[in-house]
Amino acid sequence: MTNANVEAGAQPLLELRGVNKSFGVVHVLHDVDFAVYPGQVTALVGDNGAGKSTLVKVIAGIYGRDSGEYLFEGAPVHVSNPRDVAALGVEVVYQDLALCDNLDIVQNMFLGRETRKGLVLDDMSMEDRARETLASLSVRTVKSVRQSVASLSGGQRQTVAIAKAVLWNSRIVLLDEPTAALGVAQTRQVLDLVRRLADRGLGVVLISHNMNDVFEVADRITALYLGQVAADVPVSSVTHNQVVELITAGRSGDLGIRDVAAATI
Amino acid sequence: MSTQSTSPAPYAPGPSLPESDFTGDGHSAATIGDAARDYVNRLRGGDMGSLPALLGLAVLFTVFALSHDKFLTTYNLTNLVIQSASIIVLAMGLVFVLLLGEIDLSAGVAGGASATITALAIIDHGWVWWAAVVAGLAIGVLIGLTIGSLVSFLGIPSFVVTLAFFLALQAVPLKLIGAGGSLRFNNEVLRGLSIKNVPVTAGWIAAVVLVVGFAGLSLWQHRSRMAKGLVHKPTALVAVQIAVFSGVVLGLTFMLSQNRAVNPEIFNISGIPWVAPVVIALLLFWTFVLTRTRFGRHLYAVGGNAEAARRAGINVTRMKIAAFVICSGMAAVSGILAASYTGKVSPGSGGGNELLYAVGAAVIGGTSLFGGRGRAIDAVIGGLVIATIPNGLGLLDQASYINFIVTGGVLLLAASVDAVSRRRRSASGV
Numbered sequence: 263m264t265n266a267n268v269e270a271g272a273q274p275l276l277e278l279r280g281v282n283k284s285f286g287v288v289h290v291l292h293d294v295d296f297a298v299y300p301g302q303v304t305a306l307v308g309d310n311g312a313g314k315s316t317l318v319k320v321i322a323g324i325y326g327r328d329s330g331e332y333l334f335e336g337a338p339v340h341v342s343n344p345r346d347v348a349a350l351g352v353e354v355v356y357q358d359l360a361l362c363d364n365l366d367i368v369q370n371m372f373l374g375r376e377t378r379k380g381l382v383l384d385d386m387s388m389e390d391r392a393r394e395t396l397a398s399l400s401v402r403t404v405k406s407v408r409q410s411v412a413s414l415s416g417g418q419r420q421t422v423a424i425a426k427a428v429l430w431n432s433r434i435v436l437l438d439e440p441t442a443a444l445g446v447a448q449t450r451q452v453l454d455l456v457r458r459l460a461d462r463g464l465g466v467v468l469i470s471h472n473m474n475d476v477f478e479v480a481d482r483i484t485a486l487y488l489g490q491v492a493a494d495v496p497v498s499s500v501t502h503n504q505v506v507e508l509i510t511a512g513r514s515g516d517l518g519i520r521d522v523a524a525a526t527i
Numbered sequence: 528m529s530t531q532s533t534s535p536a537p538y539a540p541g542p543s544l545p546e547s548d549f550t551g552d553g554h555s556a557a558t559i560g561d562a563a564r565d566y567v568n569r570l571r572g573g574d575m576g577s578l579p580a581l582l583g584l585a586v587l588f589t590v591f592a593l594s595h596d597k598f599l600t601t602y603n604l605t606n607l608v609i610q611s612a613s614i615i616v617l618a619m620g621l622v623f624v625l626l627l628g629e630i631d632l633s634a635g636v637a638g639g640a641s642a643t644i645t646a647l648a649i650i651d652h653g654w655v656w657w658a659a660v661v662a663g664l665a666i667g668v669l670i671g672l673t674i675g676s677l678v679s680f681l682g683i684p685s686f687v688v689t690l691a692f693f694l695a696l697q698a699v700p701l702k703l704i705g706a707g708g709s710l711r712f713n714n715e716v717l718r719g720l721s722i723k724n725v726p727v728t729a730g731w732i733a734a735v736v737l738v739v740g741f742a743g744l745s746l747w748q749h750r751s752r753m754a755k756g757l758v759h760k761p762t763a764l765v766a767v768q769i770a771v772f773s774g775v776v777l778g779l780t781f782m783l784s785q786n787r788a789v790n791p792e793i794f795n796i797s798g799i800p801w802v803a804p805v806v807i808a809l810l811l812f813w814t815f816v817l818t819r820t821r822f823g824r825h826l827y828a829v830g831g832n833a834e835a836a837r838r839a840g841i842n843v844t845r846m847k848i849a850a851f852v853i854c855s856g857m858a859a860v861s862g863i864l865a866a867s868y869t870g871k872v873s874p875g876s877g878g879g880n881e882l883l884y885a886v887g888a889a890v891i892g893g894t895s896l897f898g899g900r901g902r903a904i905d906a907v908i909g910g911l912v913i914a915t916i917p918n919g920l921g922l923l924d925q926a927s928y929i930n931f932i933v934t935g936g937v938l939l940l941a942a943s944v945d946a947v948s949r950r951r952r953s954a955s956g957v
Contacts (some may be wrong), residue, residue, distance in 0.1 A: 263810075302586065324534075344838075346839070355840070358834075360588035360832070360834065360835040360838040360839065361832065361835055362828045362831035362832040362835050362836065362899075363831050363832060363899070364827055364830065364831035364900060365824075365827060365828060365831060369824060369827075369828075371838070373824075373828055373835070373839040373841070374825075374836070374839030374841050375839075375840070376821050376824060378821060383818065383819055383820060383821060383824060384820050386752065386757055388756055389757050389758065390755065390757070406758055407758065408758040412952065454614060476794070482766040521717075
């Protein structure tokens with residue numbers, strides 16, 4: 263549905279052009295182009311060591327770039343740390359869930375950005391806004407926003423972590439393996455939520471190993487192979503097997519890197 | 528004072544709620560029965576709070592009351608309040624480091640060093656008492672700043688840094704006072720904290736203000752939460768909490784307002800000892816900081832998951848340093864209160880059991896050694912338990928080795944309760 267946007271040349275919300283990143287002698291990212299479109303779920307796939315996490319950390323501002331451009335809404339922006347990126351409205355939901363077990367849902371969602379009345383925390387308005395956000399995401403699985411996070415299941419925690427990212431009117435949400443540790447029903451909840459985020463007009467990046475998840479919610483697939491972009495295609499134009507070949511071999515038929523042998527680290 | 532805790536209620540979606548609604552929220556335990564069931568569930572899940580301390584207090588009171596007829600006299604109970612003050616204040620400071628999962632073994636001797644400075648400022652330099660207290664506090668803050676910086680910038684485990692400070696800081700009073708010497712601590716105001724009392728009428732007025740304030744605040748919060756449809760406690764529970772609070776405050780005031788002189792015909796000793804308002808003021812202040820300010824929220828966050836706190840933009844280094852500064856600053860207050868009680872500062876001040884008593888007090892009161900859980904009130908409840916042991920054993924004329932064994936045993940017991948309830952918590956996810 264939204265693929266038409268891309269083909270019509272819709273402007274990406276966030277775009278990386280020709281990004282290179284090395285750690286010492288190890289060249290991790292080779293001329294990577296990556297784009298995130300509003301209202302779309304872009305799946306970032308690749309084998310272990312393909313550079314997914316490095317790319318996410320470059321986007322998040324945790325790692326700098328050796329070369330390459332960082333564009334937001336078409337304009338080059340200067341980002342040098344995670345705070346710059348957060349200021350653009352880009353939120354990252356990490357795999358190891360950045361939640362505090364001893365705090366409740368509201369406290370976690372507002373962590374680091376609490377609203378205050380004078381010196382005093384404004385707990386009531388925070389609770390109100392947290393509930394509103396959860397309701398707008400149609401989250402129906404938590405008992406109470408005043409539940410401690412320790413008592414939540416993996417899916418509920420993932421939900422809270424995602425809702426936390428949405429609360430701040432973010433434009434782009436990057437999800438690092440959101441369903442990796444979840445059961446069937448919980449994966450369902452989280453994927454539904456991912457889809458709803460995109461339907462609200464956010465740009466969503468889903469990093470996943472699970473092809474079922476990718477084919478279920480993604481609009482585009484960007485496959486990384488040994489630090490290079492093997493393909494950046496609409497999900498409707500590829501098959502399951504092709505994506506697996508792109509991940510494991512870097513090419514599949516006409517798709518992929520021309521000279522795979524050269525694509526070594 | 529558990530205004531923060533709310534009771535989870537069973538998830539019961541209403542049949543008429545539209546599919547998109549965020550249901551199951553805005554619930555609260557509807558009746559006091561539900562609230563009680565929730566509480567039992569939390570206990571089973573390992574969320575014990577101060578319950579072990581209250582049970583321990585009841586056991587100790589029963590044992591000592593049965594074995595010595597002087598234990599329950601108002602004279603002795605007032606003594607207990609005064610004795611516990613310095614332990615409570617030290618424990619309250621330690622709650623902050625324990626919240627972060629750190630430890631400060633030097634807090635006791637930091638208090639001793641600060642009290643030495645305060646005493647010297649008064650005796651040798653003739654400073655007015657409050658300036659001397661400020662000097663003592665400044666020493667405490669400086670110690671905390673150093674420890675906190677070493678722990679967070681160099682990354683040395685707090686156990687090692689504070690053990691080094693425990694040893695090194697004992698040199699301060701020893702050098703300044705001299706071996707075998709001691710400083711008199713007889714400033715009228717500071718010594719008066721322990722030996723003088725608030726006039727009975729003023730004590731009653733303060734008690735009533737406290738009760739009315741607590742009731743008013745609880746009811747106002749309850750009503751505005753209900754009005755906005757936020758999570759709230761059942762009204763009956765709020766009423767019970769207010770009743771219990773009023774009972775404790777007014778009961779203690781009544782007890783302390785009795786004439787407790789040994790010869791009541793000749794002397795009249797009555798009223799709340801001045802240390803009590805000091806402890807209560809600190810309790811209210813730190814409870815406010817921990818539960819109602821951003822700083823307090825961030826402390827809990829760092830203690831619960833330092834990495835998550837860092838990613839949320841919290842300056843973990845600064846929070847750690849602040850916790851050590853608060854701990855050592857409170858240790859200075861505690862050292863001055865201890866000097867006020869004994870009337871002197873000696874080279875050994877703060878180097879004995881004080882620290883372990885205070886850690887024991889905080890942990891018995893419900894503060895976790897593993898970080899992330901703890902309240903200022905824990906120090907008060909735990910401090911009373913710990914102070915009861917030497918008080919009761921002293922009445923029984925026991926050899927001091929018994930005192931050591933019992934206190935060590937209590938500390939171990941408290942740590943075991945903490946470890947076991949933590950395991951249960953992670954199993955049940957409360």
